[in-house]
Every structure is written in structure tokens, then in C-alpha cells.
Amino acid sequence: VGDANALGLDVTTNGGNGINVTTTGAANGIDINVDSGQKALEANGGIINNQGAYLGGQFYPYQPPSNYVHQSVDARLLARISDPISPEDIVFDGSDIWVPNRYANSSVWRYNAIDGRLVKKYTMPFSGTKTLLFVESETTGPLIYAFTNSTNGAYQVIPLYDDALPAIGNVGILERIDVAVFDGDSIWLKTSANKIYDWDFEGTGVATLVSVGAVNPAEMLYADGSIWLADYGLHQLVKINPISRTATDYINIGTYGLDIEFDGQFIWVSHLLSDQLSRVNISTFDIDVISTTSYCDGPRELEFDGTKIWMQCQYDGRLISYNIAKQQFDDDYLVDAFVGWMAMTFDGTNIWALTSGNDILKVSTGTGMGPGASPVTKGQYLFGQDGNMYCVYVDGTGTLTSSTTLTNCQ
Secondary structure, eight states, rough: OOOOOSSSOOOOOOOOOOOOOOOOOTOSSSOOOOTTTSSSSSSSOOOOOTTTTTOOOOOOTTTTOOSTTTOOOOOOOOOEOOOOOSSSOOOOSSSSEEEESSSTTTTEEEEEETTTOOEEEEEEESSSSEEEEEEEEEETEEEEEEEEEETTTEEHHHEEOSSOOOOOOOOOOOOEEEEEEOOOEEEEEETTOOOOEEEEETTOOOOEEOOOOOSSSSEEETTTTTTEEEETTTTTEEOOOOOOOOEEEEOOOOOOOEEEEEEEEEEEEEEETEEEEEEEEETOEEEEEEEOOTSSSSSSEEEEEESEEEEETTOOEEEEEEETTEEESSSEEOOSSSSSEEEEESSSSSSEEEEESSSSEEOOSOOOOSSOOSSOSSEEEOOOOOEEEEEEEEETTEEEESSSOOOGOO
């Protein structure tokens, strides 16, 4: 026990652990009691790793640790939903998760991203709903576009805030639509005939064929004012000017680039057959190649969560992340019983992943990004103007309550 302003315990080590605590039974490892508003634990920027605890290391209720938020926390499977049959796409609209059900009368399922409950099931006017796209513009407002791979050019618009579905629409092309990307003005389409179209969906309604020399386009995205296309056949990343509808650059990215994802500076490319992950600088086109051997057998779909690149591994069933700041794969990963993945999306806090076993997995990324580090919180920390830390929560009677006893927020 130290006197006022004195250290109670001072430990200096050279390569060993400072404090080692082993407990058995229900005993706590370390109990810390501090005056209200004082720090229970302070670190100098090192990583706090609480293995085995959901979103561990949350020792900073009102300020993030230095560097990336909770970047070393283990991933956790939060929920498994087994409603749709043969889903192949998944999108997030800012509040809900949308998944197409290719069979069972071809429907689109809408889930609440917070608690995973089914909000509504929309029956489609065609079979084989495969591709979804969230679009929000000043003209249309927020909409989901559902495209089918059974009828050439067909689509169904789903308004987010109106239960009534408008009449079925058609892009006006004699091909089925596989990929759809919104660039802020028009929708870019990749079809079953490996063709690319720029569809003026709000104006003329015409889909213009864009010739970029692609042989087998696999995936598209809109980033940094351009359309980017991964050509699986020519092993290239194609940069397209959406105004002139012309290809401005062809970047050799290595064999069989399948999916692409943007992190704000780099485009990441998954290489299914060569077990590689490529990182392309969008300014210089410099390429870094990262081997996924021993970590991910057959990297397929990619998703960026603000800190890490997540990848679904086709042949070993893993869902694993690559930490961009550390430039290494995380030690923790999920393995699904059904080897094979279909798609992913990020809701600001959690990764949502589709498996080939018709399941939707909700996975905590461990980054602490988004509106709260936990999908459902018991209470919220607030720092009072009186200098005290408060826990604001709803008690058992449904009354909004605040207390300097922080138990209900832990």
C-alpha cells in the first residue's frame, strides 16, 4: 500500500512478464477499485489482449486506445440464421441486412442488423433472385434493386419504406445480370455474357454497352471516382472512367483475380487458385503480393471493416482477417462446417457472411468500429459535466436511469 501520490506496486522487467496471475474456481485475477472518474488501468499504447472474452480489452469506456480501436480482440460468432435457401448475395442499407433467396418462390429477406430478427420477406415476380444492390439518390430515395439470373434483364425495385412493390422492370438487354454497382449517377452491370453496361436508370433508362476488352470479368466496384473491374481471364485490374465509358488503365495483378475491395488507398484482390492476396495502390499502381498459404486456402470474397481485410476461404472453410496496421494475418479465425462461402457485407460493427450451407453468420470483427462495440448494449457510458463517469441504462421497470455505479454498463 503506497502513501498519497506514491506507487503501490512498481514492476520493471527485461523480457519477462511483469505480473503473472493464475486463479482457480470463481476467483478474480485482479480486482481494481478506484474513485469515480479515475482510471482503473492505463496503458502506454500497447495492445490489450483479452483472449476468451467477448470484445475484451474495453478498458477505455470514453476514449479509444491509441492506434486502432481494439485491433487485437478475437473475432466472435454472434448469431447464425438459417432461413433463406441458396442465398448468393448480401447487402447492408444502413440499418438492415438484405439476402436474396434463389428458391422457395424466389424471395428477398430483410433482417434487423441489431438483433437479427426477420423484418419482412418480399416475394419476387420471378425465380432465381441472385444479385442485390442498395441505391440511394435524390430522385429515388433509398431502394433495393433485385436482379434475377433466370430472366434476361429483369429486376424488381423494393422501396425501403413502402410495403407495396412497383411493377417488374427490365433493363432492356438480352442477358442475365450477375453484378451491379452504383456510381452515384448510374448503375453498372456485368452480365452472364461477360459484358459490361452503364445503365442510366434514372434518366433515359438505356443500358449502354461498354467495351473494355474484358474476357471474363469477375467483380466490379466503384472507388475514387472510377469503376474498377477484376478480369479473371486476363489476370488484370481494369480502371474505367465512368464519364467517358472508356478503360484508362490495365494493371496486371497475377493469376485469377476473383474479388476486389477498397480500403481508401488500396484495392485488394483475392486470388482463388494461387492462394494470394494482392494490394494495388490506386495512385501509383504499385502491387504488393501477400501469400495466404497456411492461413487461407482459396481466398474468395473480401470485405473491409475499417481496420482489417476479411476473406472467405473457399477450400478450408475459414473466415479470417488480415490486419493492415500490423501487416499480418490475425491468429483467430472462424471455421464453418460447410466448406465454401458465398458473400459478405459489413454493417459498421459486424461482418455478415453467407455460407454454402445456407446460413447467415453474424461475426464480431473485434475492431470496436461503428456505433458501439457490442451489437446490443445493456447501458451506455457518459462522462458527466461534474467530472464523474455515468452509466445510462434502462432499468427493470423500463425507466431510463443513470448511475455512477457502472455495473449495468459492464
